[in-house]
Amino acid sequence: MTRTTRLVAVAVALALLTGCTANPTTPSEPTGGASADGTSSALPTRASSELADWATALDDRDDYSARWVAVGDSISEGMGASTVDSRWIDLTLDGLRERYPTDDVPGGVGYRPAAFAVAPPASTWARWASSSEGSVSASSRTADLGYRSVTLGAGATTTYPFTGTDLDLWWSSGRGTFSYTVDDGDAVEVDTRDSMATSGISSVTGLDAGAHTVTIHAETPVDIEGLTAFDGDRDRGITLFDSSRSGATARTFTADLPGYLDSIAATKPDLVTITLGANDAFSRTPDQFEDDYRTLIDGLQSLDDPPSVMLMGEFVPGTNLTEGLAGDASEYDAVVQRLADETGSAYIDLADALPADGVASLLSADGVHPNDAGQRVIADYVLDQLSVR
The missing domain is CATH 3.40.50.1110 (SGNH hydrolase)
Known part of the structure; x- marks a missing residue:
């Protein structure tokens, strides 16, 4: 629904x-109200x-x-x-x-791509994986959220840090097979060829709040699109x-x-x-x-x-x-x-x-x-x- x-x-x-100040007032949740004559003070606008x-x-x-x-x-x-x-x-x-x-x-960082497209010297955090082995390269061929997937060659491994209670791992369908492991847990196998959608999402729920890692190992070439980290805010x-x-x-x-x-x-x-x-x-x-x-x-x-x-x-x-x-x-x-x-x-x-x-x-x-x-x-x-x- x-x-x-x-x-x-x-x-x-x-x-x-219209306008902005670099020193805004302390954020607080705005609320509606009523005037002395009982009419609403929150009038509709465009x-x-x-x-x-x-x-x-x-x-x-x-x-x-x-x-x-x-x-x-x-x-x-x-x-x-x-x-x-x-x-x-x-x-x-x-x-x-x-x-x-x-x-x-608390809320997690939300969706971030497998690799950013920013470049030095203005920004130096394009790749945020904590470690990678084998063939791991940025790709712009997939119509994901920003065309910023990462292609893992056969046998390649990459690890991402995240903080929160839940994780969605986004991947492109039709490419091949990979497995992922959260922290020291059991490996979960994913065959991207089983999906008819343009992309797939593998979800991990019920983690203890705090820092975690997800390690992705490609058995055949696959495209990893990004990760959504939730910290109590999945729903x-x-x-x-x-x-x-x-x-x-x-x-x-x-x-x-x-x-x-x-x-x-x-x-x-x-x-x-x-x-x-x-x-x-x-x-x-x-x-x-x-x-x-x-x-x-x-x-x-x-x-x-x-x-x-x-x-x-x-x-x-x-x-x-x-x-x-x-x-x-x-x-x-x-x-x-x-x-x-x-x-x-x-x-x-x-x-x-x-x-x-x-x-x-x-x-x-x-x-x-x-x-x-x-x-x-x-x-x-x-x-x-x-x-x-």
Whole structure:
């Protein structure tokens, strides 16, 4: 049963704030109220319809998990951040959990790919496996959450650390066989050729809270897509699924749209944020970009249980994203805003978060990607946009 069919709509009001402060007030769970004459002080806004599914999910997080999928390019994947945990998407997740706590649910890191696509010197954590033996290589051929799988050759072994009570191991079907072991437990055999789906998920539940490792051994060549680590939040709380890829364009996700939508549907999303455009602008005209972007949004909205969608403008004045484009940066910004209006999606602009004056201090050496301070500023801003008012 989907969230839409099992939940009664909750009357909530959302407000998209304009502007941001690097020192926000202490997070607290916003609540509605009534004025002296008994009328509600939480009046509906345009955003209340655009983000209604997300608002309902947050309200119902004690009984069902609220699931956010972050689609995007290097701005979302976290290029420029010094560690994976200091990315704005992870910081926003932390803030959401502070504002909307769930009893006895710390929450895990959510879905992370088998290998990230970020690159040094801006970021040095592309591979997060703690050890590997044999042929282990990053691959972008699979329409997983961000096209960031890892191919293990026959006999190869790789180990990932994770913290939590549950784990989902995502793999591509039709390739071969592998086994996985959690800590010192028994090996579990997986034959990926038994599945007719575009991807498969092997689940581990009931682990003691704390640090663990999962070791994957390939008997024949296989593709491992990623891992979702839960810490009490498999069915409650708020979970993040990272579906970004450095260098991505809208066409990255529409090249195999059915396969990608299968991966998205497996997350059961309540919210999808999309941060794209910068890479498109170097190779696609504004009209071509609009066609690609619209195809992606239409695909998300065609899911059996479509999520709320928020589009994010990423052309920030003062960054090195204005030269060598196939069109003017303002034209690409206009495309995103127009698509938000025409598809009923929410819209925010990162230019409202990063100040026109002094933005250089919030960027890494390349003048494009936010450094740790910039990641924090974006996280504070996006947190306010995703908070129920």
